[in-house]
Amino acid sequence: GYNSFHEMRLMMLPTLFLPNMNTGMDDQLSRCLEAEKEGWGVVNQDRAKSGIKKDINKMFELPNREIEKSKFDEDWHHVREITERSVAFIKKNKDQPFFCYVTHNSIHDPEIEKKSLIEKYAKKPELKKLKTNNPKQAAMLETLDKSIGTILDTLEDLKLQNNTLVVFNSDNGQKGSKEGKPFRGSKGDLYEAGIRMPLIIRWPGVVKPGTESAQFVISNDFFPTFTDLAGGISREKDIDGVSLLPVLMDSGAKLTRESLCWHYPHYHGLGIAPSGAIRKGRYKLIEWFEKSA
Numbered sequence: 001g002y003n004s005f006h007e008m009r010l011m012m013l014p015t016l017f018l019p020n021m022n023t024g025m026d027d028q029l030s031r032c033l034e035a036e037k038e039g040w041g042v043v044n045q046d047r048a049k050s051g052i053k054k055d056i057n058k059m060f061e062l063p064n065r066e067i068e069k070s071k072f073d074e075d076w077h078h079v080r081e082i083t084e085r086s087v088a089f090i091k092k093n094k095d096q097p098f099f100c101y102v103t104h105n106s107i108h109d110p111e112i113e114k115k116s117l118i119e120k121y122a123k124k125p126e127l128k129k130l131k132t133n134n135p136k137q138a139a140m141l142e143t144l145d146k147s148i149g150t151i152l153d154t155l156e157d158l159k160l161q162n163n164t165l166v167v168f169n170s171d172n173g174q175k176g177s178k179e180g181k182p183f184r185g186s187k188g189d190l191y192e193a194g195i196r197m198p199l200i201i202r203w204p205g206v207v208k209p210g211t212e213s214a215q216f217v218i219s220n221d222f223f224p225t226f227t228d229l230a231g232g233i234s235r236e237k238d239i240d241g242v243s244l245l246p247v248l249m250d251s252g253a254k255l256t257r258e259s260l261c262w263h264y265p266h267y268h269g270l271g272i273a274p275s276g277a278i279r280k281g282r283y284k285l286i287e288w289f290e291k292s293a
Contacts, residue, residue: 004099005089074114077106077140083147087154094158099226102151106144109175113139132177162204165229169219170197175270188270190262190277190286203248211251216279217244218260265289 070081086102117139127133148168155161172187173180173194180186180193187194199217201207220241228243246253259280267273274289 003089003093003096005086005101076110076112077104077108079104079106079143079147083150086151090151090154090160091158094160097230104144104147107137107140107175111136111140113143117142130177130179130181132174132179132181134176137175166202167222168198168200168202169222171219172197186270188268188272190264190272190275192284194272195262195277201248207248208251213247213251213253215247215253215255216260217247217255 070076070078072080075081082102082104086100089100090098111134113136118135121127121135121138124135127135152161152166155164155166173183173185173189173196175187178184178186178189178193180191183191183193183196185191185193189195218241221244222241224239224241224243225245225248228245242255242257244255247255259278261279262277264272264276265274275286276289277284277286279285
């Protein structure tokens with residue numbers, strides 16, 4: 001069997017803390033954003049006035065709780081705390097199979113980082129060349145990048161790098177300008193820049209460094225992929241996604257599905273309305289549900 005660890009981010013409900021949410025993991029770290037005092041308080045007050053906050057608490061049958069601050073100074077998004085907890089889990093389970101799922105709160109609103117790091121990027125001459133150049137986001141990215149490096153260094157120090165599959169993935173496009181060049185749109189869009197994300201997989205001895213695959217994949221594919229690797233069965237009809245194992249073993253291999261689908265029946269603060277999309281080959285169809293009603 002596998003020991004599993006899940007760092008869980010709770011982003012949209014800054015005054016809600018769900019410490020006992022059962023995800024089936026052996027070890028779990030749940031954190032809300034330590035950010036209400038940094039700019040989300042007004043948003044949350046508006047939610048409280050509208051009754052949304054009350055309804056949410058009733059839905060989860062949980063009382064309001066104070067946001068737990070990071071153990072470390074200037075660690076607003078808990079990047080260091082999450083990283084050190086992940087490293088501790090890896091060290092504890094170095095002699096047995098493990099699954100470590102690290103979902104950082106950064107990069108995300110509110111944009112907060114050490115002043116010295118922000119100034120470092122604010123002074124760069126490239127700042128004004130593109131609207132997407134944001135010194136605060138760049139500073140947050142550096143902190144996150146160092147965190148990932150710490151985890152990779154831990155695997156090497158423990159001599160686990162050749163026996164560990166590492167997957168690096170993002171969940172949505174950049175926040176801010178709708179110029180997600182070379183693609184169209186940004187976070188909150190079903191255009192390519194909103195849903196086409198970086199995906200890097202390291203698996204020494206299987207995935208050759210520097211190789212690329214032209215196959216389209218989606219996060220739903222991770223579950224059947226990891227299940228396959230663990231010796232389980234991921235080909236049941238009611239499981240979304242397909243195993244990426246054939247592509248990982250041969251970058252020239254093709255996946256069997258014909259299309260990818262997205263369903264987003266919500267509104268978003270960045271402007272998107274309820275919509276859905278389907279992509280097949282070079283073409284993608286977007287439907288705006290309100291216009292189709």
